[in-house]
Each structure stands twice: as C-alpha cells, then as structure tokens.
Amino acid sequence: MFSSRLATTARCCRRQSLRYLSTSELVNEQKTTRGRVIFSGIQPTGILHLQLGNYLGAISNWVKLQNDAQPEDDVLFTIVGWHALTLPQNPKELSAARTNMLATLLAFGIDPKRSVVFHQDDNQWHTELAWILNCITPIGKLRRMTTWKSRLATSRNANDESEVDESMLNAGLFTYPVLQAADILAYRATHVPVGEDQTQHLELSRDLADSFNRTFSRRKRFFPIPSQLITPTKRVLSLKDPSSKMSKSAPDPASRIELTDTAAQISRKIRAAVTDSIEGITYDPVARPGASNLLAILAACTNEPVEEVAVRYAGKGHSDLKNDLADALEEMLRGPRAEFQRLREENGYLAAVAREGAEKAKERSSKTMREVRNMVGLC
Structure with missing residues (x-):
C-alpha cells in the first residue's frame, strides 16, 4: 500500500511539473516519453506544377526527416485538399492534382512504409476538430493572419497585396488557419516543419492548443504545444531576377x-x-x-x-x-x-497507398477525438 501511495504521489508531482515546463522542456519530455510526432502538409499540385524551390524547400526536408526518424517517432505527411478549396478550383484538375501530388511525394522518396502519407480530405476528424477549435478562436486572431492576402493576390495575379481586400475573402480562406491547427492537433503533433511564411499559422496552432488545454483540460496538457521544426531551408531565387524567389507564377x-x-x-x-x-x-x-x-x-x-x-x-x-x-x-x-x-501508370497502387495511409491517419486521430469529444461534452 505504501509503495502504491508513493507511486500515486510521484505521478501527481509529475503532472504538476509538466504544467510548468517551458516549451523546449516540454518537447524534450515528449521525446523521451513517446517519441516525436512529426506532421506537415502540402497543397495538391504535383510535379506538373512544382519548381525547384518547392523540392529543395519542402519535399527534400520531408525525406530527410523521414529517413532520420527514430523507431519511436511517428511521421505523418498529408496532401491538403480541403485547403485547396479555399480558392477557386476546377474539380477535374483538382482531382488529378491530388493523385499527382501523391505520386510526386513517392517519386522523390517518401516511403509509405516509414511515413503515414494520406489525403487530408479522407479523414473527417480534421473538420470536426476544426469546428471545435473555431468555437474557441477569437475573430481578432484570424484578422491578424496575413497569409490570406498573399494567397488572394497570387490567385488573382495582382501586382501586390494592396490590390486585394476583405470584400474578396471567403469564410473558408479566412478560417483555414484553424483547419491547419486541427490538421496538426488531431495527431497531437509535437514537431511541425514549416516555412517562414507559415510561422504565423503555427503560432495560432500553439495558441489554440494552449487555449483548449486551459479551457477543457486544466489538470493535464492534453494537446502538446507543437514546436516549429527548424530544418535547413534552401531559398532558391529566380534565374532571371535573383532579388526575388523562384516562383511558378512568374511570367517568364x-x-x-x-x-x-x-x-x-x-x-x-x-x-x-x-x-x-x-x-x-x-x-x-x-x-x-x-x-x-x-x-x-x-x-x-x-x-x-x-x-x-x-x-x-x-x-x-x-x-x-x-x-x-x-x-x-x-x-x-x-x-x-x-x-x-x-x-502515374499505377493508379491501383496509388489508390492503395492513399487508402492505407487514410486508415492509419484515422486510427491515430480517432484516439485524439474520442477524448476531445468527451472533454467538450459531445458524448
């Protein structure tokens, strides 16, 4: 009995100490107790619409993260179809782009035996968690997100962001940082490799994880506070104008x-x-x-x-x-x-990879969502 009480006291002290760990200490704690959960996503474009900067800046880093992962790490990469819908899409082209991107990731070295690779839109838990997070997200935080302006400017071939305003903004584009947070938190990710242009969105994910914990899970940190994974980024510049980034949207x-x-x-x-x-x-x-x-x-x-x-x-x-x-x-x-x-000639194989990846993703996120639903009172 005495040893049991000591063990209980130790667990309680441990929970208390975890509440006050710094972010870096918390990440180290997560690494030692359950390994890292590495998560990232990419828009469904595929090799036909990718340029060198996309590969050197994102995909090559994903492959390195996968290959360097420890056995206890969990590595997940998703193709974010729902995010693509925040801007106008041709349905047939989007469908082909989803498959092209999956083939691109596999062609450049993402291994479905070592990473969970899946289509975001094959896992409905993302949108359910996004709705729950929307309900605790202040509008002011979303208004401070700046990426929607650059996305609108690019989609409308505007010269700069001053040519777009909120009258052109739809609700999906306005709230997609919350869906991005749900993508991350559904797997209780600890590490997220993102580019500089997504740092603001990762900060929102961190804020929402903390807000959810304080609102619904005060006795323990249910959601880890995801840490930005610093990877060597290669900023590839235009071959014609080396003062700007290499871009698919450049006219030349x-x-x-x-x-x-x-x-x-x-x-x-x-x-x-x-x-x-x-x-x-x-x-x-x-x-x-x-x-x-x-x-x-x-x-x-x-x-x-x-x-x-x-x-x-x-x-x-x-x-x-x-x-x-x-x-x-x-x-x-x-x-x-x-x-x-x-x-691209192996449609059956690509479909099987996507199906298996979705099953693995659902298995992981369903465990998260069962607890989330219980904490917010939906079961």
Whole structure:
C-alpha cells in the first residue's frame, strides 16, 4: 500500500511539473516519453506544377526527416485538399492534382512504409476538430493572419497585396488557419516543419492548443504545444531576377527550373541565368546575387556547404559553374522524374497507398477525438 501511495504521489508531482515546463522542456519530455510526432502538409499540385524551390524547400526536408526518424517517432505527411478549396478550383484538375501530388511525394522518396502519407480530405476528424477549435478562436486572431492576402493576390495575379481586400475573402480562406491547427492537433503533433511564411499559422496552432488545454483540460496538457521544426531551408531565387524567389507564377518560364524540365531545358535555362561581369566565382549574396544563387543551388544538389562549393570554383568562370550546375540538376531530377511517370501508370497502387495511409491517419486521430469529444461534452 505504501509503495502504491508513493507511486500515486510521484505521478501527481509529475503532472504538476509538466504544467510548468517551458516549451523546449516540454518537447524534450515528449521525446523521451513517446517519441516525436512529426506532421506537415502540402497543397495538391504535383510535379506538373512544382519548381525547384518547392523540392529543395519542402519535399527534400520531408525525406530527410523521414529517413532520420527514430523507431519511436511517428511521421505523418498529408496532401491538403480541403485547403485547396479555399480558392477557386476546377474539380477535374483538382482531382488529378491530388493523385499527382501523391505520386510526386513517392517519386522523390517518401516511403509509405516509414511515413503515414494520406489525403487530408479522407479523414473527417480534421473538420470536426476544426469546428471545435473555431468555437474557441477569437475573430481578432484570424484578422491578424496575413497569409490570406498573399494567397488572394497570387490567385488573382495582382501586382501586390494592396490590390486585394476583405470584400474578396471567403469564410473558408479566412478560417483555414484553424483547419491547419486541427490538421496538426488531431495527431497531437509535437514537431511541425514549416516555412517562414507559415510561422504565423503555427503560432495560432500553439495558441489554440494552449487555449483548449486551459479551457477543457486544466489538470493535464492534453494537446502538446507543437514546436516549429527548424530544418535547413534552401531559398532558391529566380534565374532571371535573383532579388526575388523562384516562383511558378512568374511570367517568364526561363526564371525557374520545373521538376518536369528535360535535360536540354535545364541546360538552356541555366546557361541563360543572370550572373555578372566580375571574373572568378565568389559567394556574396549581396554584391553578387546571381552567381551566389547558382552556387547555392549547386550546393543543395550536392549536399555540401555553399562556402566549400565557392572555394572549389574560385579560379573558374561562370560557364564552368553553369555547366556543372546543369549536370547536377539533371542528375538529381532524372530518377524522380522517371519514377513519377511510372507511378502515374499505377493508379491501383496509388489508390492503395492513399487508402492505407487514410486508415492509419484515422486510427491515430480517432484516439485524439474520442477524448476531445468527451472533454467538450459531445458524448
């Protein structure tokens, strides 16, 4: 009996201490008790609408996270179809894009045996949790979200965000940060790899997790406070204007490397890339943005520090750098490009992967939602 009372006291003390851990301490606690839960999502576009920056900035990091995960970690990647609906979509094109994106992820190295990969819209728990979170989300927080302006500006081909306003805003786009929070919290994710443009939304997810805990789960932190996972990000700049990011929406196709580009197209675009008239190669993003951009892309292709690549090319010319970069890009993209084409002929296999991923996602999130429904009084 005495040992039992000691154990009970220890558990109570442990729960109390967890309430006052800092975020970093809480993450460490989660890692030691149940492993990390890594979660991220991507819009359904697919290889036909992806450029090099998408791969180096997101998908390649996902593959690394998957491959570096420990046995006790849980890694989930989702294709966010419901988020796509916040802007006008052609239904047939969206349906094809969902499948294209799944094939793209698999072609570039996401392994359904090591990660849970699924379509967000195959798991209804996301929308139920989003509604519950909507009911505790202050309108003021949503009004402070700025991403909807950039998304509207892009969809309407506006020159800048000043050309769009709330009269163009629908409720789905206004509240999609809450759905994004539900995506994360449905799996009680501890770590979320996101780009700089999504940091504000992750902060909302953290706020909503904390708000839910304080409102419905004061005795314990039911939802972990998700931590932004810092991964090496490669900011790929335009080949024609190295002061701006490489973008699919840029009017000049020569400004970007698309993942479907042939070897000849890659070579032609790299040869025409903007550099400068200074002899020799140095890495100086401020004074020499064009040459520095090419060095950074080559470093990303070869997985080397950009400074080391710059030293190797110090006595060479721009043509040497461009030729080697074109070869490195083709070497990196050739295999995934062919694998994507093969997978698009395997619709049965892709459907099976999506179905199995959805089942795994539902199994994990249903455990969360049974407790959530109980805490808010829906059972």
